[in-house]
Amino acid sequence: MSDFFNGIPEIRYEGAQTRNPFAFRYYNPDEIIDGKPMREQLKFAVSYWHTLCAEGADMFGVGTADKSFGAAELMDMYKNKANAAFEIMDKLSIDYFCFHDRDIAPEAQTLSQTNERLDEIVPVIEENMKKSGKKLLWGTANCFGNPRYMHGAGTAPDADVFAFAAAQIKKAIEITVRLGGAGYVFWGGREGYETLLNTDMAFELDNMARLMHLAVDYGRKIGFKGDFYIEPKPKEPTKHQYDFDASTVLAFLRKYGLDKDFKLNIEANHATLAGHTFNHELCVARTNRAFGSIDANQGDMLLGWDTDQFPTNVYETALCMLEVIRAGGFTNGGLNFDAKARRGSFEHKDIFLSYIAGMDAFALGYRIALKIVADGRIDEFVKARYSSYSTGIGADIVAGKATMEQLENYALKKGDVRASVGSGRQEYLESVLNSLMFG
Numbered sequence: 001m002s003d004f005f006n007g008i009p010e011i012r013y014e015g016a017q018t019r020n021p022f023a024f025r026y027y028n029p030d031e032i033i034d035g036k037p038m039r040e041q042l043k044f045a046v047s048y049w050h051t052l053c054a055e056g057a058d059m060f061g062v063g064t065a066d067k068s069f070g071a072a073e074l075m076d077m078y079k080n081k082a083n084a085a086f087e088i089m090d091k092l093s094i095d096y097f098c099f100h101d102r103d104i105a106p107e108a109q110t111l112s113q114t115n116e117r118l119d120e121i122v123p124v125i126e127e128n129m130k131k132s133g134k135k136l137l138w139g140t141a142n143c144f145g146n147p148r149y150m151h152g153a154g155t156a157p158d159a160d161v162f163a164f165a166a167a168q169i170k171k172a173i174e175i176t177v178r179l180g181g182a183g184y185v186f187w188g189g190r191e192g193y194e195t196l197l198n199t200d201m202a203f204e205l206d207n208m209a210r211l212m213h214l215a216v217d218y219g220r221k222i223g224f225k226g227d228f229y230i231e232p233k234p235k236e237p238t239k240h241q242y243d244f245d246a247s248t249v250l251a252f253l254r255k256y257g258l259d260k261d262f263k264l265n266i267e268a269n270h271a272t273l274a275g276h277t278f279n280h281e282l283c284v285a286r287t288n289r290a291f292g293s294i295d296a297n298q299g300d301m302l303l304g305w306d307t308d309q310f311p312t313n314v315y316e317t318a319l320c321m322l323e324v325i326r327a328g329g330f331t332n333g334g335l336n337f338d339a340k341a342r343r344g345s346f347e348h349k350d351i352f353l354s355y356i357a358g359m360d361a362f363a364l365g366y367r368i369a370l371k372i373v374a375d376g377r378i379d380e381f382v383k384a385r386y387s388s389y390s391t392g393i394g395a396d397i398v399a400g401k402a403t404m405e406q407l408e409n410y411a412l413k414k415g416d417v418r419a420s421v422g423s424g425r426q427e428y429l430e431s432v433l434n435s436l437m438f439g
């Protein structure tokens with residue numbers, strides 16, 4: 001194994017009382033919890049782009065962190081990044097990773113030169129995977145960074161750009177298949193618009209679906225058995241992103257007959273940008289049988305843009321994991337930390353400290369979610385709240401037997417129903433949640 005993080009020990013579980021910063025307080029990878037080791041329940045993944053590439057640059061200044069990993073030559077740097085990725089996963093007991101094509105190898109002058117660079121790096125990753133047993137959670141193509149995508153990729157008004165995006169996605173799917181990836185993500189980076197004065201929205205959406213159909217057909221043809229995902233996001237970079245939120249994406253998938261092959265990759269920060277809670281988006285995905293994977297992070301409510309912070313809000317992680325439990329756990333998906341240490345947290349050790357914070361927040365959230373389920377008060381309350389639909393007129397409504405005339409007769413006979421309307425008991429339920437979290 002490489003030694004880029006000399007001095008950082010293998011991170012071990014020491015329990016909530018430890019004062020060792022390089023230890024887990026709640027994540028105990030091999031502890032059996034609800035029938036499986038915690039690492040298999042949570043399926044944590046490293047995001048290659050934030051962890052190995054992002055240097056903390058923002059629109060006011062250049063990067064603060066050094067992610068060159070000691071290399072002077074460009075391709076050596078990317079080989080070092082690959083080796084460093086596996087050292088990070090190893091030290092943190094993380095079994096999965098996710099990447100964009102351009103994270104693992106930089107773009108060259110032409111597409112064929114770029115593909116050659118990918119062909120040089122993929123064996124390095126493959127070799128590391130063989131040695132370590134680490135797995136690819138999902139792959140994706142960066143069809144948003146290069147200026148050619150200024151007006152979109154699949155939704156670009158220029159057919160040449162569509163063709164280029166298709167070629168890039170073809171290669172990214174091939175790499176995903178070669179590395180045994182369980183998923184392939186479409187995040188529509190520039191798939192949206194700024195003004196309808198220059199945009200044919202219907203045509204752009206048709207084209208986006210055409211590109212996805214092409215990708216699915218090709219992926220299945222070359223043996224991809226995993227899930228395709230769309231990752232909803234409402235805004236940023238464009239004002240109107242076509243994949244606004246889970247409901248919008250579901251309508252799109254159904255309209256174009258893509259719902260058999262696609263599930264959703266829900267990101268916490270994208271949910272809040274759409275004006276939803278994280279668990280709302282997860283609930284929409286789950287109840288539509290489209291729950292796939294999670295990009296774990298959190299935004300800053302005072303800033304209102306996509307800050308991709310490491311998740312430390314345990315209310316959020318607990319309610320997220322409650323949805324995951326209700327969905328029956330992860331199958332092909334997992335918890336990918338699409339999160340970056342703050343610009344001011346620029347040291348290599350901050351990579352580890354921020355992952356520890358995020359992993360512990362999810363491990364604690366998972367333990368609390370299991371407590372909520374075992375306690376049963378919240379589930380019982382919800383069940384009882386709808387109990388009038390199990391008998392009498394309610395059962396007839398659910399069975400589709402009640403007609404408008406019958407319902408009118410019923411209501412006329414009742415006179416008024418105000419007396420039987422029950423309280424929502426929100427404050428009580430919130431205090432139950434607090435007692436389960438802190439009691």
Ligand code: XLS
Pocket residue numbers: 100140185187231233267295306338
């Ligand atoms: C950007 C997205 C992106 C996707 C993968 O906001 O979160 O990183 O997860 O392309």
Ligand code: CA
Pocket residue numbers: 187231267295338
């Ligand atoms: Ca994401």
Ligand code: CA
Pocket residue numbers: 267269270306308338
């Ligand atoms: Ca994000």
